Amino acid sequence: xxxxxxxxxxxxxxxxASKTGTASLREWIQRGGKGVFQHKKxxxxxxxTIPKGCCYxxxxxxxxxxxxxxxxxxxxIIPDEGxxxxxxxxxxxxxxGAGLEPELxxxxxxxxxxxxMGLHPREIPDAIQxxxxxxxxSDEKLRMQVKRYSTGMMARLSFSIAIALHPDILIIDEVLxxxxxxxxxxxYKRILQIKNSGSTIVFVSHSLVDVQHICDKASVLEKGKIxxxxxxxxxxxxxxxxxxx
Amino acid sequence: xxINQQKHILSFGVWFxxxxxxxxxxxxxxxxxxxxxxxxxxxxxxxxxxxxxxVFGHAFPDIENYTLYALTGLVMWSLFPVATxxxxxxxxxxxxxxxxIAVPVITFPVSAMLSSFIQFLFTLIPFGGIMLVLGYHPSIxxxxxxxxxxxxxxxxxxxxxxxxxxxxYFRDAGLLWNTLLPAVFYFTPIAYPVNLxxxxxxxxxxxxxxxxxxxxxxxxxYFQQFPEPMQWLWMLIIGSVFLLIGLVVFNRLKRGFISHx
Numbered sequence: 001x002x003x004x005x006x007x008x009x010x011x012x013x014x015x016x017a018s019k020t021g022t023a024s025l026r027e028w029i030q031r032g033g034k035g036v037f038q039h040k041k042x043x044x045x046x047x048x049t050i051p052k053g054c055c056y057x058x059x060x061x062x063x064x065x066x067x068x069x070x071x072x073x074x075x076x077i078i079p080d081e082g083x084x085x086x087x088x089x090x091x092x093x094x095x096x097g098a099g100l101e102p103e104l105x106x107x108x109x110x111x112x113x114x115x116x117m118g119l120h121p122r123e124i125p126d127a128i129q130x131x132x133x134x135x136x137x138s139d140e141k142l143r144m145q146v147k148r149y150s151t152g153m154m155a156r157l158s159f160s161i162a163i164a165l166h167p168d169i170l171i172i173d174e175v176l177x178x179x180x181x182x183x184x185x186x187x188y189k190r191i192l193q194i195k196n197s198g199s200t201i202v203f204v205s206h207s208l209v210d211v212q213h214i215c216d217k218a219s220v221l222e223k224g225k226i227x228x229x230x231x232x233x234x235x236x237x238x239x240x241x242x243x244x245x
Numbered sequence: 246x247x248i249n250q251q252k253h254i255l256s257f258g259v260w261f262x263x264x265x266x267x268x269x270x271x272x273x274x275x276x277x278x279x280x281x282x283x284x285x286x287x288x289x290x291x292x293x294x295x296x297x298x299x300v301f302g303h304a305f306p307d308i309e310n311y312t313l314y315a316l317t318g319l320v321m322w323s324l325f326p327v328a329t330x331x332x333x334x335x336x337x338x339x340x341x342x343x344x345x346i347a348v349p350v351i352t353f354p355v356s357a358m359l360s361s362f363i364q365f366l367f368t369l370i371p372f373g374g375i376m377l378v379l380g381y382h383p384s385i386x387x388x389x390x391x392x393x394x395x396x397x398x399x400x401x402x403x404x405x406x407x408x409x410x411x412x413x414y415f416r417d418a419g420l421l422w423n424t425l426l427p428a429v430f431y432f433t434p435i436a437y438p439v440n441l442x443x444x445x446x447x448x449x450x451x452x453x454x455x456x457x458x459x460x461x462x463x464x465x466x467y468f469q470q471f472p473e474p475m476q477w478l479w480m481l482i483i484g485s486v487f488l489l490i491g492l493v494v495f496n497r498l499k500r501g502f503i504s505h506x
Contacts, residue, residue, distance in 0.1 A: 015504040016501055016504045016505075017504060017505075037504075071344070071503070074346075074347050075347035076343070076344065076345070076346070076347050076503065077503050078500055090347070092345045092346040092347075093344075093345045093346075098341045098342075098344060098345050099341050099342045099344075099345045099346060100341075101270060101274060103273075103274045103277045103278075104270065104273065104274065104277075108270075108273070111266075112266055112267075112270055113346070115262060115263055115266040116263055116266070116267075116342060116346050116348050116352075117346060118255055118259055118263070118348075119259075120259060121259070121262055
């Protein structure tokens with residue numbers, strides 16, 4: 001059997017959120033200095049196997065733990081329990097313009113993020129060129145500080161940085177809805193191209209049309225648990241039913 | 246628990262390139278919209294130097310060339326507040342990137358240390374000029390300020406990693422630190438000589454780690470003497486102990502950072 005691209009076994013994670021303010025300090029002292037942090041379980045015994053070359057959709061309401069799951073796959077969050085195995089190079093998670101430094105120009109941001117993605121200094125000049133070509137932002141715009149960009153332009157830039165470099169595993173966190181129709185179309189094409197080249201894609205979206213269009217398999221996440229794993233059509237139905245009942 | 250991922254195998258060279266790129270970014274962003282740019286890091290110590298030489302110059306008539314005396318302390322000190330506060334802040338500012346790319350967390354405080362040290366090195370050029378004007382003669386002692394600075398950097402790094410990590414959990418840590426800084430400044434013999442402190446409470450001065458770096462630095466530059474072996478030993482101990490504690494605490498706490506971003 002081929003080794004899967006991503007194998008997650010019984011992963012749990014809870015946020016240790018602290019309440020702030022003087023009220024919480026008073027409470028903390030009353031409790032004798034214990035339990036400053038409230039544990040909020042975000043993922044509960046999640047197991048997931050994504051084969052190589054699969055385009056895998058993850059559906060779920062807001063706050064069901066999708067983003068946390070993606071971060072665990074990317075190695076950004078280390079889970080409290082369970083094991084994570086990822087085979088291949090992962091692109092950064094896309095969320096709208098996150099990670100872009102507003103004070104720097106488009107060019108500088110591309111360069112910085114390439115370095116932070118761990119590219120070898122030798123690979124960087126080529127990578128930068130690929131990104132510049134893909135994002136289709138003019139030289140004038142790329143010389144501008146990112147803080148002057150529109151939301152669509154920012155999304156274009158961050159999406160290009162993540163997608164252009166041909167990762168083994170691409171993680172997409174509901175970003176396709178921004179950008180104009182032309183760029184959306186281009187992104188779809190690029191995603192299909194990446195898929196056809198044998199890379200693995202993890203796709204989170206609220207657009208059922210997109211999910212059905214792109215994904216081979218899907219699962220539904222509810223309150224940190226996977227309630228269904230398998231067929232795309234069935235996942236979409238379960239997800240839709242969550243809102244009707 | 247095991248994480249099997251290629252991303253985690255990062256060569257030191259590539260990692261240092263990240264540190265360098267982030268440090269360069271810090272400097273660019275900090276002075277992006279200012280006209281004087283890096284010159285601003287001179288203003289604060291210079292202002293203090295003016296105040297000190299005007300106000301305290303008369304108070305310590307027995308110190309020969311008081312302005313040079315104050316300057317040798319102020320130069321060394323000027324690294325301290327900048328490096329600590331920028332390093333503490335770097336862990337908060339790094340949140341958006343740390344949430345989207347699997348970068349080693351330590352990259353952020355290390356690059357903040359590096360960028361504040363680079364700024365410090367730049368200020369040494371005009372400060373060196375001022376020292377020459379004030380009658381300083383360069384000698385072999387100057388070379389020995391390099392190990393003093395290295396030990397000092399180890400101490401400042403350790404301290405900043407410690408406070409920085411705690412600050413992610415409780416912002417009080419950073420606020421407390423900003424409150425304490427001026428107290429530490431006046432508690433360190435920068436503008437005044439140590440023998441001003443009464444003999445019976447001078448042990449308290451020894452508890453201030455910054456003191457153990459300022460004194461040898463000034464000894465080399467102002468008195469043109471070599472620090473005693475005991476002073477080197479103190480710097481070595483304080484530097485390595487702080488760095489070790491800082492790194493250990495940082496590594497223990499970094500897993501929870503994401504919950505607080």
